[in-house]
Amino acid sequence: MPKFPSMARDGLANTQQRRNLQHATHTIRSKRATVVDEVPDWEELRVRGAAVKDQVLAHLDDYLVQLEASLTASGATVHWARDADEANRIVRDLVQAKEVDELVKVKSMATQEIELNEALEEVGISAWETDLAELIVQLGHDRPSHILVPAIHRNRSEIRDIFREEMGAVGTPAPDGLTDEPTDLAEAARRHLREKFLRAKVAVSGANFAVADTGTLVVLESEGNGRMCLTLPETLISVVGIEKVVPTWEDLDVFMQLLPRSSTGERMNPYTSMWTGTTEGDGPQEVHVVLLDNGRTSVLADEVGRQALRCIRCSACLNVCPVYERAGGHAYGSVYPGPIGAILTPQLRGTSSPLDQSLPYASSLCGACFDVCPVRIQIPELLVHLRTQVVDEHRGGRPSAEGVAMRTASWMFADHRRYEKAQRASTMSSKLLGERTTLGRLPWPASSWSGARDAPAPPRETFRQWWVRTHGSESR
């Protein structure tokens, strides 16, 4: 994949998408600010949330063993998956053993991360997304662009068109004369999905949290689709990242306060589903839990980088990020966009590709992401840490244009005579720019820097020149 700046070009040129994103992110962030202001001990909660996650990460092996024991004792079957291939194979085998060719899914970022839908499709199994936004993305043959609202880049009339054109091909069609009113769109989705819920024998879910001492998995959602997936099918397969574990219900309490306020700007999310293994005659009779590593233990090995594993996927950092708001989620080339994607993706995937090397630079380092993060992840610090790592990986070999420019600047700043000469040259060159106040696009290699920036034109006079002109001498 190309670098982030090239990937962002489409988003920047898409005025409609930028308008949709700006409207949606600003609405959610102001709702969030209002409900967060209501909580007098919000900072304490953030500190507690970070402390619980750090405690889990410091003893992750112990908590995972405890979780496995609790899950097994409650009737669930635990599977361990080192990577995406292993996780996909486990799920595929479980589904094929049930001799079905379709399943329903409740939103799960872990399954998007491992591209489970594609892996199932290869063997003829259709995985139907049931979250409304995920359904829009799936029907539109699109990719998610936000953690919480994957179809945030679409507006109502685009969604109506997708429903009209695509629903009929894979199930109950959209009603005739479907409008772009939210209630009509929701009703069309409900009718389309209900048929799938009632038919499905297998469901796949993720989990927001996994409580180690009881083996309870927790999903928070807004539409009730999760509850349908988690109760109606006979077999439930949950794919859960190993960092989702929390020690006890008391710890869960902290996140139940932090997550809804940070994500949807609500005091409480509409649906919280919790399940602990199997119960005879009630809900799925076969429950499988796939505990997924897929790069998480390498993230854990980095003492600075591991704080990214505290993330509870609330998406608050996306909603305040000026870079995300303009570039859009697709530019990050990963299921995790925005500030958290810029730090998590290169750690999970490594920095071998041009895209993953560029992600730590996809930020203005303004710090707004840290201010809103409910688990106090120092995203700017981590971005700088990863940038250092990327630079270190490229030491030696042919120097980059940026490296040469920095070395030249260092040579120039090291001697005041050179510096003054450079200043004089720059003021003379500014006269060539006429009335222009910005440099505009520079020739290669400087174009790679100037292509995305409005650098101000150099002043026509330096401070020293001004001083001599107005005071007649260089000395006081």
Ligand code: SF4
């Ligand atoms: S990094 Fe923090 S703000 Fe961003 S999604 Fe994760 S928990 Fe939320």
